[in-house]
Amino acid sequence: MFPRIWALLCLVGAAAQAVDASRGIQPDEYRLRRGKVREILAKDKGILVLYGASEDERGDLRSRFFQEANFYYLTGWTEPGARLLLTATDEYLFLPPRNETKERYTGRKVAPSDANATSFTGFTDVLPNGRFEVTFFQKLETTEKLYALISVNRQSPLRRLVGQRPIENAAPLIFPLRQVKSPAELALIQRSIDVSIDAHRAAWNRATPGLFEYQVSATMTNVYFEAGCERSSYPPIVGSGPNSTILHYNRNDRRMDAGEVLLMDVAGECSMYAADITRTIPVNGKFSDREREIYNIVLGAQRAAIAAVKPGMRLAKEGENSLFQIAVEYMNQHGKSLKGEPIGKYFTHGLGHHVGLEVHDPGLPATPLVPGNVITIEPGLYIPEEGIGVRIEDMVLVTEDGSKVLTAALPADPEAIEQALHARKR
Numbered sequence: 001m002f003p004r005i006w007a008l009l010c011l012v013g014a015a016a017q018a019v020d021a022s023r024g025i026q027p028d029e030y031r032l033r034r035g036k037v038r039e040i041l042a043k044d045k046g047i048l049v050l051y052g053a054s055e056d057e058r059g060d061l062r063s064r065f066f067q068e069a070n071f072y073y074l075t076g077w078t079e080p081g082a083r084l085l086l087t088a089t090d091e092y093l094f095l096p097p098r099n100e101t102k103e104r105y106t107g108r109k110v111a112p113s114d115a116n117a118t119s120f121t122g123f124t125d126v127l128p129n130g131r132f133e134v135t136f137f138q139k140l141e142t143t144e145k146l147y148a149l150i151s152v153n154r155q156s157p158l159r160r161l162v163g164q165r166p167i168e169n170a171a172p173l174i175f176p177l178r179q180v181k182s183p184a185e186l187a188l189i190q191r192s193i194d195v196s197i198d199a200h201r202a203a204w205n206r207a208t209p210g211l212f213e214y215q216v217s218a219t220m221t222n223v224y225f226e227a228g229c230e231r232s233s234y235p236p237i238v239g240s241g242p243n244s245t246i247l248h249y250n251r252n253d254r255r256m257d258a259g260e261v262l263l264m265d266v267a268g269e270c271s272m273y274a275a276d277i278t279r280t281i282p283v284n285g286k287f288s289d290r291e292r293e294i295y296n297i298v299l300g301a302q303r304a305a306i307a308a309v310k311p312g313m314r315l316a317k318e319g320e321n322s323l324f325q326i327a328v329e330y331m332n333q334h335g336k337s338l339k340g341e342p343i344g345k346y347f348t349h350g351l352g353h354h355v356g357l358e359v360h361d362p363g364l365p366a367t368p369l370v371p372g373n374v375i376t377i378e379p380g381l382y383i384p385e386e387g388i389g390v391r392i393e394d395m396v397l398v399t400e401d402g403s404k405v406l407t408a409a410l411p412a413d414p415e416a417i418e419q420a421l422h423a424r425k426r
């Protein structure tokens with residue numbers, strides 16, 4: 001009995017620690033990504049160094065350890081303190097040595113000396129961090145370009161190692177890859193979306209005059225934590241009445257009342273991939289005439305922008321092929337402020353952004369969209385003097401000839417929302 005249980009436990013441990021096959025992305029896909037980076041390194045005789053997140057760098061007891069997104073993208077490795085060295089021909093993963101004191105707190109980690117470190121990591125060359133410097137300097141001798149993510153603070157150890165030698169920004173090598181989602185990534189994103197949609201539906205079922213915003217937030221986060229998601233993609237934004245006009249409001253401590261809207265920008269991150277969804281509903285189940293007017297302007301602007309999404313279009317506020325301009329022009333043609341001005345002046349943020357391993361994934365608004373991009377389209381109107389804020393945020397996949405709304409299962413039509421609120425179970 002005992003040995004069989006022990007064998008089973010070992011198997012479970014192996015599955016949990018192995019590079020992310022358990023999360024739906026196979027080791028081969030991570031290898032393919034590294035291969036694409038190495039092709040560029042081969043062209044310009046470069047090497048690339050990335051530092052993974054370390055266990056204690058934040059000194060923050062509130063949040064658990066999370067791998068740095070770029071490191072994760074290229075390795076699938078979720079344990080702390082690792083380093084990656086890529087050359088045109090080689091891939092090295094460096095791991096910290098066993099630390100039994102730390103392991104007493106946070107559990108057993110894979111060590112470079114473990115017999116199965118190679119199969120766990122998907123790397124042929126797994127070396128101890130103690131070998132990093134000597135390997136790095138050896139590769140550096142025949143290197144023309146040294147790439148690292150210089151914008152990330154944790155790269156400073158490399159700066160200390162190389163002194164005045166220039167460090168090239170690795171972002172242009174990695175970000176374009178991250179912006180085009182693979183089928184396996186799309187499946188993970190869709191799961192994050194699906195459980196986040198369940199969270200919104202649970203909120204619609206619960207929201208009612210007299211409830212506090214944090215109660216709606218708790219209902220929503222509970223849905224995706226219950227489904228096994230690791231964290232919220234961002235702090236839940238649950239704003240009623242005047243709070244609906246504050247873009248990233250997250251105190252969530254106000255009591256909501258009849259005659260107000262409730263803006264919920266809430267979504268979960270599951271298997272490392274973020275969702276990002278906003279809906280705005282009437283607290284008492286029915287939009288007032290002015291709320292409906294404003295809501296329909298935002299919805300019309302969103303639909304106009306989504307209808308225009310295709311390769312070559314851009315999220316940028318200005319210039320050619322601007323989706324933002326399509327949204328704001330729709331607003332200005334369809335509504336006025338109380339003073340009679342075009343209502344678009346109350347649309348006070350960007351139209352959208354890329355989403356993936358991070359809720360704000362890399363991607364400049366000016367860059368033309370390409371197939372495989374996953375973006376949000378999230379117009380909003382925020383009118384403090386009327387106490388009305390409306391944002392509608394959906395996630396959209398750019399396809400070869402247009403787009404697919406990944407969040408379409410959650411209605412945005414005001415009548416459909418009212419119907420759902422009317423039918424809610426109490």
Ligand code: GLY
Pocket residue numbers: 234265276359378393
């Ligand atoms: N939830 C943050 C955003 O919509 O960008």
Ligand code: MN
Pocket residue numbers: 276352353376378393
């Ligand atoms: Mn967003």
Ligand code: MN
Pocket residue numbers: 265266276277278393
């Ligand atoms: Mn959002």
